[in-house]
Amino acid sequence: RKEVEQDPGPFNVPEGATVAFNCTYSNSASQSFFWYRQDCRKEPKLLMSVYSSGNEDGRFTAQLNRASQYISLLIRDSKLSDSATYLCVVSPSGSARQLTFGSGTQLTVLP
C-alpha cells in the first residue's frame, strides 16, 4: 500500500463548481497533515494544514478522519486560478518532520 494515496484525476470542473479530493495514508502514527498545491513545474505551496476537528479557510475546507486514515479537501465556488495539482502531505511522528507527499490530484477549472 502506498504511504499516501490520492486519485490522480484529472478533475475538470466548470467555474463555480464544488469539487472534493480525497486522500488516504498508511501510517497510523502520522501526526501532521497538510494540503499543498503545485502549479506546473513550480514548487509546492502550502494551501492549509488539516486539523483533527476539520478546518476552513475561505472557500477551502479540510477534514481529517484518523480512524479511517482519510483526509479530504473541499473547494467551493472554484475559480480558474484554482487550476493546479493538489498534494496531500503527511508527516509521521518523529524528529525531523519529514513530509511524505502523495502523487497529487490534478484540477482544471474551465471557463
Add this chain to the structure above:
Amino acid sequence: EPEVTQTPSHQVTQMGQEVILRCVPISNHLYFYWYRQILGQKVEFLVSFYNNEISEKSEIFDDQFSVERPDGSNFTLKIRSTKLEDSAMYFCASGTSRGLNSPLHFGNGTRLTVT
C-alpha cells in the same frame, strides 16, 4: 514576504560530473530540507538538516549525496558523480521549528538535467 531562493534555476551536466545546488533559506529558519521531484512523479524527501548536522535522510540520499551549510546563509546539496536518474527538480525547504503544524517554505527549485 521572505522566501527561500535557489540557484541555478536550471543546471545541465554530463553523467559522472559533480554538481552543487545552492539554497538560501529564510533567515530566521533553523530546519533545512532537500526534496526532489522526478518529472511526472511525486515529491520525495531526501534529507533534513538541523544544528549543522543531518537529522534524517531517505534511502535515495546515498553516498553520492552530501549537504553542507558552509556559512550562515547558504545550504548546499552536492551530488558527487551524477547519474542519468538524478535528473529531477530539486527543492530546498526551510522551517522555523519542529512544531507539528508549522509549515515548510519551499524554494522555486533547481531543474537538474543529466545527459
